[in-house]
Amino acid sequence: MEVIFVLIGISLVMAGGFLWLFFKAMKGGQFDDQHTPAIRILFDQKTKSKANKKTPKKKK
Amino acid sequence: MEEMPTKTEKSKIVSCFHCGENCDDEAIMCDEKNFCCTGCLTVYEVLNDNNLCDYYAIEASPGSNQKKKEIRDNRFDYLEDEDVINRLIDFKDDEQSHVTFSIPMIHCASCIWLLENLYKLEPGVTFSRVDFIKKKVQIKYLSKETSLKSIVKLLSHIGYEPRINLSDLGEEKSHKTNKKLIYQLAVAGFCFGNMMFFSLPEYFSETELLGNGFSHLFNYLNIILALPVVFYSATDYFRSAWIAIRNRSVNMDVPIALGIISLFSYSLFEIFISGQEGYLDTLGGLLFFLLVGKYYQQKTFDTLSFDRDYKAYFPIAITKMIKDREQVIPLTKLNVGDIIKVRNEELVPADSILLESEASIDYSFVTGEEIPIPVKKGELIYAGGRQKGAAITLAVQKSPSQGYLTDLWNNEAFSKDEQEDSLASMANRISGKFTFTVLLIAFGALLYWSFNDISLGVRAFTSVLIITCPCALAMSTPFTLGNVMRIFGKGGFYLKNTQVIEKLAGINTLVFDKTGTLTAPSKARVSYHGENLTEESKSMVKALVNFSVHPLSNSINQWSGNVKPVTLDNVEEIPGKGLQASYKSKSISLGSALFLGVGSIDKVNNIGNEVHLVIDGMHWGVFRIASSVREGIEKMVPELAKSYDIHLLSGDHNHEEDYLKQVLGENVSMHFQQSPKSKLAHIRRMENTGKHVLMVGDGLNDAGALKASEVGIAVTDNISHFSPASDAILDGKKLSYLPDYLDFAKTGRKIIKASFGLSFTYNAVGVFFAVQGLVSPVLCAILMPASSISVVLFTTIATNFQAYRKGLNDKEMILWK
Numbered sequence: 001m002e003v004i005f006v007l008i009g010i011s012l013v014m015a016g017g018f019l020w021l022f023f024k025a026m027k028g029g030q031f032d033d034q035h036t037p038a039i040r041i042l043f044d045q046k047t048k049s050k051a052n053k054k055t056p057k058k059k060k
Numbered sequence: 061m062e063e064m065p066t067k068t069e070k071s072k073i074v075s076c077f078h079c080g081e082n083c084d085d086e087a088i089m090c091d092e093k094n095f096c097c098t099g100c101l102t103v104y105e106v107l108n109d110n111n112l113c114d115y116y117a118i119e120a121s122p123g124s125n126q127k128k129k130e131i132r133d134n135r136f137d138y139l140e141d142e143d144v145i146n147r148l149i150d151f152k153d154d155e156q157s158h159v160t161f162s163i164p165m166i167h168c169a170s171c172i173w174l175l176e177n178l179y180k181l182e183p184g185v186t187f188s189r190v191d192f193i194k195k196k197v198q199i200k201y202l203s204k205e206t207s208l209k210s211i212v213k214l215l216s217h218i219g220y221e222p223r224i225n226l227s228d229l230g231e232e233k234s235h236k237t238n239k240k241l242i243y244q245l246a247v248a249g250f251c252f253g254n255m256m257f258f259s260l261p262e263y264f265s266e267t268e269l270l271g272n273g274f275s276h277l278f279n280y281l282n283i284i285l286a287l288p289v290v291f292y293s294a295t296d297y298f299r300s301a302w303i304a305i306r307n308r309s310v311n312m313d314v315p316i317a318l319g320i321i322s323l324f325s326y327s328l329f330e331i332f333i334s335g336q337e338g339y340l341d342t343l344g345g346l347l348f349f350l351l352v353g354k355y356y357q358q359k360t361f362d363t364l365s366f367d368r369d370y371k372a373y374f375p376i377a378i379t380k381m382i383k384d385r386e387q388v389i390p391l392t393k394l395n396v397g398d399i400i401k402v403r404n405e406e407l408v409p410a411d412s413i414l415l416e417s418e419a420s421i422d423y424s425f426v427t428g429e430e431i432p433i434p435v436k437k438g439e440l441i442y443a444g445g446r447q448k449g450a451a452i453t454l455a456v457q458k459s460p461s462q463g464y465l466t467d468l469w470n471n472e473a474f475s476k477d478e479q480e481d482s483l484a485s486m487a488n489r490i491s492g493k494f495t496f497t498v499l500l501i502a503f504g505a506l507l508y509w510s511f512n513d514i515s516l517g518v519r520a521f522t523s524v525l526i527i528t529c530p531c532a533l534a535m536s537t538p539f540t541l542g543n544v545m546r547i548f549g550k551g552g553f554y555l556k557n558t559q560v561i562e563k564l565a566g567i568n569t570l571v572f573d574k575t576g577t578l579t580a581p582s583k584a585r586v587s588y589h590g591e592n593l594t595e596e597s598k599s600m601v602k603a604l605v606n607f608s609v610h611p612l613s614n615s616i617n618q619w620s621g622n623v624k625p626v627t628l629d630n631v632e633e634i635p636g637k638g639l640q641a642s643y644k645s646k647s648i649s650l651g652s653a654l655f656l657g658v659g660s661i662d663k664v665n666n667i668g669n670e671v672h673l674v675i676d677g678m679h680w681g682v683f684r685i686a687s688s689v690r691e692g693i694e695k696m697v698p699e700l701a702k703s704y705d706i707h708l709l710s711g712d713h714n715h716e717e718d719y720l721k722q723v724l725g726e727n728v729s730m731h732f733q734q735s736p737k738s739k740l741a742h743i744r745r746m747e748n749t750g751k752h753v754l755m756v757g758d759g760l761n762d763a764g765a766l767k768a769s770e771v772g773i774a775v776t777d778n779i780s781h782f783s784p785a786s787d788a789i790l791d792g793k794k795l796s797y798l799p800d801y802l803d804f805a806k807t808g809r810k811i812i813k814a815s816f817g818l819s820f821t822y823n824a825v826g827v828f829f830a831v832q833g834l835v836s837p838v839l840c841a842i843l844m845p846a847s848s849i850s851v852v853l854f855t856t857i858a859t860n861f862q863a864y865r866k867g868l869n870d871k872e873m874i875l876w877k
Contacts, residue, residue, distance in 0.1 A: 019250045036192040
């Protein structure tokens, strides 16, 4: 049963590690803006625009 | 006007490719796309040249209308001033500078995409990142390759002009407090979870199977885990309780702090002295739930600012004339006696005398009235007015902070510290009695048992303190108010904090501003007096007013309805005076009596606004334009008058009194010609006679009254636009729901009372066991979370059910455009 001592140690270290990671993420500003990244992720697919090569000219 | 746009003939609705605005009348074609104005076209061309047309692919017509944009080059010259630059930028080293701009125009995914691809337009920019909710963009640039000024110019060029104003130069306020709460919550959650893990075997007597060594180990681990909870997560409660006791009062945090201390010290005693298990897991859970409630209550509306003063609205630079030479200087360096130049759509930053022969000043931000007022040479123009028309020169009479309007902020109402009078809240009033009763019961139990058994007496005493810790009591208020605030937010009513709700529930007097608050700028009553208008002349009028963006023209345009406009020639707008044009062989002009030389020259503004119509030199008639109340107001005010005392404060003359009496009912006491300061004084007087006043206003001239009243609500038609400092911001379209909101604030108070009842029941049960010395860790572990969670569930369900019943949940969301 002594193995439980080891397991408790491991579990505490792990849980503490997660807490530390959360603090780090907070400080790094990961939770400052919770809306924009959700939109930003959609930009990576290149949308093909038709008007790419045309130069603008005014039509009379 | 610039080059005459090519007109296209068509019947279907044509909308601008850039901004989506309807441009039936004058569409400019380019690349088979329609543009409503040259401004929109320029933006398109810039983007097209840089292969940034994805902008238009992400959302349809994402741009903002560029019609009213000014194109003056030296507008941003003040951004070359070292002093200004240093105050605006966040960070600077030899190579890079970081700056954050607030751009109100940000409204869709395309905006984000374009602003984050800024480096394609300006190679000096190395990084740009948008915060959509806060409508801010952070830009990093190489100081050698570009400058702050050229970035601002570029942003303005593509239609995203940053809002830079006087208050940006002040100190930056930080939101650190909010973050600290999250850290505390995280620590409490972590410790609580692990403590439960170690305590669970106790409840099922599993430790006996594992052997005594484990039991001790678990207890010591619990103590270690409890330390950060007590000495970090709970610090705010101790501080607040200590402050309250020092001020000889009792707030909600006093019994909480008392409970935490007794739980912690009694557990230490049990573990070290009696060799039992203690209540540390209960302590962790208690703190965790309390902090969750606190966090829930701290909902803020990031995009809205509730404490703007005139500085947030004034520009930071002004053009000063030095011997016929223009120089752009920061406003802070403006002195009395300086000669300044104010251009079209620019703001007069200080009370000044007009040196030009005439000007037309729009005081809409001050009074809410958007029809410009004509000013003559030698007359005083107050700070806050906006020039419409040609550039004017002015002699500064008072410094920007001492003007007729800005002087308001020197009033004591603004200097008094925003003392969060949380003591007034119901929970705090109750907690005084609560703490007293608990202590009484605890000492009673101690005395009673001490006759027989001292140790049982001590146990009963601490048990009472532990079990009655007002966790459920302390949680009902934040959860109820947090919920109410969210429901209000959905309905376009944004509160500064949850305390406003409790104040709203106690209101008995309502004061309204007239112009811009009760009356809508866009809803004008137009009446025509004079010769009958033929279809043709109506069409001519319609066509003529189409050319102008003047508010009076817009009103006449709406009045003329669906008449098809004719095509006019030689259209000319004389700013602040009128319009003229020719049609076939006829000439037509619209404008003020003075401009056309007709009607009464008697220019007392008593009869509202008049626009005269002259065709071929003959005076046909006059349009009278008077303001009209917003939709639903004529129902709302009489309904409110049944249960509240209603006042109306207006800066205008009383020419509309009859109309207002007729619409709002006889029970409204009306006060006209009120200056900003007399509005403030009026509210003060009422507050001093013991009335609880709610002020509803919109302009800067209401700022004093909004501040002095118990609750100040700023009404605005565009929530990202300017609104004066207030306790709440209400969307103009939702003003007629005000009775519902007031009603719901009262419902919120009833729900809190009901949940207090619920929590007292739990406490009574707990005390019943506690006085007998029967409280065990298991009982604590069950009773405490059960009471907390059930109170939270009760308040959440009750508020949402009530909101649903009153139809507050159905009101459609306000979109952020």
